[in-house]
Amino acid sequence: MADTVLPYDVGWILRPDVHAVDALARLQLAARRRGCTLVLQNVSRELTELVELMGLSEALNTKR
Numbered sequence: 001m002a003d004t005v006l007p008y009d010v011g012w013i014l015r016p017d018v019h020a021v022d023a024l025a026r027l028q029l030a031a032r033r034r035g036c037t038l039v040l041q042n043v044s045r046e047l048t049e050l051v052e053l054m055g056l057s058e059a060l061n062t063k064r
Contacts, residue, residue, distance in 0.1 A: 004036040011042030016050050025056055037061065 008027070013020050024040065031038040039061045043051075051060050 003032075006031055006036050006038050007041050008038050009041050010047065011044070013044065013047055016044065016047040018050070018054065020047070021050055021054055021056060021060075024051075024060055028060055 010024070024038075028038045051057055
């Protein structure tokens with residue numbers, strides 16, 4: 001059974017910080033527990049770099 005993909009536009013996050021990444025990781029965890037996958041869209045370069053720095057690149061699917 002394939003996971004349901006939930007696109008989530010994060011273009012509104014203008015100044016990403018560790019709290020934003022933490023919240024996104026928690027959303028991803030909640031989605032996976034329900035058999036879904038959260039796919040981030042419109043991810044800024046800054047958010048991508050912070051996610052990578054925090055070691056969550058594999059956990060948080062991103063699309064620019």
